[in-house]
Amino acid sequence: MASAPQARLWMMRLLFPVLCFGIVFAHLLPLNTLPKGWAPPDLILCIALVWATRRPDYIPTLSIFFTLLMVDLLLYRPPGLLTMLTLLGCEFLKSRVQAHRETAFMSEWLTGAIVISAITLANRMILNLTNTEQATLTLSMIQMIMTIIAYPLLAVFCQSVLNVRKLSPSEADAMRGH
């Protein structure tokens, strides 16, 4: 009876790794080997947060785990650290879904911004504690702010193109009925 929604659910679950792969692919293109003075937004983190806020069922924990670990390895980041922080951030957002369902976009963005800043700061702090060499503070801050700015744009993109919307309470109840 629920084959169409089920199919869509699994398609969207597959879409997250595919999107991440596309972003990594674009990052890896050897177009510019000069060091840049700025940092682009961390789109993968942003997409994960937007989806976790809106449709937690589209990104299961294991999908985040494997996809982000792969991204960490490919993008030459300290493996595991950012994956762990993103996972925690997404879980935090997922646990607040109930509270979110009726709130306005501004408060959603604010929560997202707080989670992004927390992830950036925790990342820097843990790297500092383990004495790992890392990029300058300005570069991390630029990336954090860019990611926060990118959040509403990605939210609009996900809503209009990918049709990842917040569920209305009645739909949510219907989903739970399955």
Next chain:
Amino acid sequence: MARDRSQREDYVTPLRRLLVGLLCLCLFAFFIVWRIDNPRVERFRAKVVDHVVPNMDWMMAPVTGTINLLRDFQSYQRLSEQNQELRSELRQMRAWKEAALQLEQENARLLDLNNVRLDPKLTYITGVVMADSGSPFRQSVLLNIGYRDGVQDGWAAMDGIGLVGRISGTGKTSARVMLLTDPASAIPVVIQPSGQSALVSGDNSISPTLNFLENADLVRPGDRVITSGDGSVFPAGLLVGQVAQDRTGRLRVRLSADYERLEFLRILRHHGTEVINDQGGLIVPDPDALTPRGRPQNLELSQEAAPSDG
């Protein structure tokens, strides 16, 4: 209905929490292992990259090609200006070429006179850049040659002119070159003509900084920076760039290699610098040899011949 939901959640939530906790523990453990046993995890990473990125090459090459084509197309707009610039440059180049040819001949003559042998061990393999680091915080590129081609960690990578970086991590068919601009890169250099040794360390900017100079007063902007071979990681004498001073008065290196388009890189094979360990034995005459030595038979002949020669 409400009670039903709460029951469901009571049953599911602890399990979820457990799963998330376990996964986070795994990830943190992985990070700590990376921090403690870095080479092993980096080898694992190189293996993963080696499996994934070369498979993306069929897709990457056309996309990169197309974008570069579009960029070139944009530059067509400035074609006529460029043409004039090129012509004037060509005139200058002709003069230089003449000078270079003369110098080359002179150089060859001098080398011949001195019987100099250039280091025959410095051969190279050329690799194509497949991908870059993909992160604004790291500066590295991935080449399409790996340990299958004999590439080893620590070898120097150059473009046609200057040093670009060193090999850091090799897979079977891919190798990562850490560029000089990477924050983790530090290369011992010597500055000519003053002969000061220093360390070129990257800081994510286009010109790496020059550290641990003994006497900064002896160094002027424009001096040549070449590798010193200290620490026997690199061969000595590779051109790195020129000294430059930034606005805050800090000494930096303007790199000679063209970082804007790294396409082909030369990896210099380097099998370590030879070290002389013994202090040289005593040279004694052969015990069986006659002392004093017999007079050579042909000495009288040569003495006779000498005056007539002059």
